[in-house]
Amino acid sequence: MAIHELNEEQIRTWSLEQKDRWWLENVYRGDMPQLTLRSALTGMALGAVLPLTNIYVGAKTGWTLGVGITSVILAFAIFKVLSRLGLASEFSILENNAMQSIATASGYMTSPLISSMAAYMMVTGHVIPMWQLMLWMIVLAILGVLFAFPFKRRFINDEQQPFPEGRAAGIVMDSLHHGEAAASLLKAKLLIVFGVLAGTVKLLQSESITAYLKFKDFTLHIPEFLDEPLYKFIGLSKDLESTLKSLTIRPEVDLPMVGVGGLMGIRTGVSIMVGAIINYAILAPIMIARGDIVTNAKGTIGFREITFWALWCGVAIMTAASLLAFFSKPATLWAAIAKFAGAFSSRRNAEQKGSDVLAHIELPLAVSLIGVPLIGAAVAVMAREFFEVDYWLSVVALLLVSVFCLIAINSTGLTSFTPIGAMGKLTQLTFGALAPGNRKVNLMTAGITGEVASHAANLLQDIKPGYMLGAKPRQQALGHILGIFAGAALSIPVFYLVFLKVPPSQLLALELDVAYHVDEKFPMPSATIWKAVADVLAVGLSNIKRSAQLAALAGVVVGIVLEVWRILSKNRFPLSPVAIGLGFVIPFHMCLSMFAGAFLFWATEKLFSSEESRMNQVVVQNQEPICAGLIAGGSLMGIAVAVADLFLPAAGH
Numbered sequence: 001m002a003i004h005e006l007n008e009e010q011i012r013t014w015s016l017e018q019k020d021r022w023w024l025e026n027v028y029r030g031d032m033p034q035l036t037l038r039s040a041l042t043g044m045a046l047g048a049v050l051p052l053t054n055i056y057v058g059a060k061t062g063w064t065l066g067v068g069i070t071s072v073i074l075a076f077a078i079f080k081v082l083s084r085l086g087l088a089s090e091f092s093i094l095e096n097n098a099m100q101s102i103a104t105a106s107g108y109m110t111s112p113l114i115s116s117m118a119a120y121m122m123v124t125g126h127v128i129p130m131w132q133l134m135l136w137m138i139v140l141a142i143l144g145v146l147f148a149f150p151f152k153r154r155f156i157n158d159e160q161q162p163f164p165e166g167r168a169a170g171i172v173m174d175s176l177h178h179g180e181a182a183a184s185l186l187k188a189k190l191l192i193v194f195g196v197l198a199g200t201v202k203l204l205q206s207e208s209i210t211a212y213l214k215f216k217d218f219t220l221h222i223p224e225f226l227d228e229p230l231y232k233f234i235g236l237s238k239d240l241e242s243t244l245k246s247l248t249i250r251p252e253v254d255l256p257m258v259g260v261g262g263l264m265g266i267r268t269g270v271s272i273m274v275g276a277i278i279n280y281a282i283l284a285p286i287m288i289a290r291g292d293i294v295t296n297a298k299g300t301i302g303f304r305e306i307t308f309w310a311l312w313c314g315v316a317i318m319t320a321a322s323l324l325a326f327f328s329k330p331a332t333l334w335a336a337i338a339k340f341a342g343a344f345s346s347r348r349n350a351e352q353k354g355s356d357v358l359a360h361i362e363l364p365l366a367v368s369l370i371g372v373p374l375i376g377a378a379v380a381v382m383a384r385e386f387f388e389v390d391y392w393l394s395v396v397a398l399l400l401v402s403v404f405c406l407i408a409i410n411s412t413g414l415t416s417f418t419p420i421g422a423m424g425k426l427t428q429l430t431f432g433a434l435a436p437g438n439r440k441v442n443l444m445t446a447g448i449t450g451e452v453a454s455h456a457a458n459l460l461q462d463i464k465p466g467y468m469l470g471a472k473p474r475q476q477a478l479g480h481i482l483g484i485f486a487g488a489a490l491s492i493p494v495f496y497l498v499f500l501k502v503p504p505s506q507l508l509a510l511e512l513d514v515a516y517h518v519d520e521k522f523p524m525p526s527a528t529i530w531k532a533v534a535d536v537l538a539v540g541l542s543n544i545k546r547s548a549q550l551a552a553l554a555g556v557v558v559g560i561v562l563e564v565w566r567i568l569s570k571n572r573f574p575l576s577p578v579a580i581g582l583g584f585v586i587p588f589h590m591c592l593s594m595f596a597g598a599f600l601f602w603a604t605e606k607l608f609s610s611e612e613s614r615m616n617q618v619v620v621q622n623q624e625p626i627c628a629g630l631i632a633g634g635s636l637m638g639i640a641v642a643v644a645d646l647f648l649p650a651a652g653h
Helices: 008-013 016-026 037-049 051-061 068-084 093-108 116-124 130-158 164-178 181-205 207-212 227-234 238-246 255-264 266-290 303-327 330-353 365-387 391-415 420-434 439-469 473-498 525-539 546-568 577-582 588-607 614-618 620-647
Strands: none
Touching (some): 008 016, 016 130, 037 051, 037 473, 051 473, 051 620, 068 093, 116 525, 130 365, 130 439, 181 207, 181 255, 227 238, 255 266, 255 620, 303 420, 303 546, 365 439, 391 439, 439 525, 588 614, 614 620
16 A cells, blocks of 8 residues: 655645645544554563663664664564464554554663763762662653654644654555565564574573583584684784784674664765774774873773773764764754744644644644643752752753754754764753863753753654554554653663663662773763763863874864765765764774674675565665664673573673
């Protein structure tokens, strides 16, 4: 069944009332089951589990990935199987849409865990109680939903902005439910097969589990790194092997990172690799020889020691490029500000005149008008009680949220990219002036603006497929709220167990005395960047080595030059400055795995370009399900293995 959409001329010339009436008569399917009990339970179940993949990937790369398409394919496959077994009827397309609203909202809940909140714990050196973090994240997410809905009619109904990731989810759902059965099942099979493959590899990489199951005696153990056999085959000396290992230059078997590389594309994959080579193969050895990168207490050098020096250059490149890209389109900023009044006035005028044909299915504007002040007040109180942020500073942060939500929604609607990093840094700069020297305030206020704006933009990304398919907006809003609670319910306890090393017996403690530190396995690059900016704003550059200061200055210049080049070439420049900077704060072996994934899928597309080719039909046309399977299977098993290791200490020795 084809998706009904307005053409460009209709979008440009029709009034909002005409567009709403057309949608109600031609697209809306109010009589079809949507947010049913089974769609809610399925969404909450998948929404509890799939965000764990985001924690895993985010802790390694600093990025989070949408789980919408993965959840859509899995739910379709689950109910297809249950239908064939006679245990349930098949999912309707709008039940699947309601389910993905819940699951995707859950996925977005992981962002603070690998950015602002992790940075806060790095700064303080201690882990905050889990109940505080859970309450804080839930309230910020709900505030984002309340900020977003008044703008839904403007950005989705009126301007018909594409929201590419949400649009892709809508197209996938339409192809699964109304397309060829064979093609639909192939997507589901590929996702499951590659998920099982990645999960099996990750399971067999665990020394504690394979030892516990006696697999190691039967050579079923798969090493995490291939450096020893590879370097032995090449004939490298032991000293050179040790040096390369300390520089993190070693090939890794990490299928989730291969999947991430496949999704990011060849341009980003090559850029990350360029940054990694410059940092780990050129600059780090020079700085070690100069004594600017020093050994740790054990007399060794590893990722953590290198990062203390390298992050300044990497952060400078990313910050300069991100801010330049952000301000390079002033029309976007002015358009967002201009829409602030329009989003409210057009809606209220329509309601007053009685011309709002969707009033019976849209979320009433009063919900946001009442909810934003109430939830905003709750945020200010929690910021004061939990993190010692003065009330007036929270009010300033909440005022900034209004502007940043508009910018984030506009950017996400056009590109699917939400510039939270750049906006977070702008907030940090603002509060560096308002509360100088206070790193905790700097991070928490930036967390407020960044996370609320992110949830607002992501809600509309989530609403877009529902608009395409004729779903009820109120039910999607309710589904998004359910997803917020589902995402927090499992991802936060797992984060405390696996990444913060909080003993299970202390998870519910009112106060914690647990130190927090970063290791090479999960470097938390996003949080490291947030902390670095807060450090510089608090104490200046005086405590940073002279060579690192010069590298940071060079990074600013490089970031600006490369971003200007990208803008002038209309995005045809082959490198991404942000990705180059990221290569400075992620271990070399992770960069290599991501590059390998990007290169493999790029090469496959080039070698099998004909759409009639079987390889093209299976791999190229199903790149997203394959990569999603690698990420989901490997990440979930990686989390499961980390939890199992907590209860199998003897097996690891």
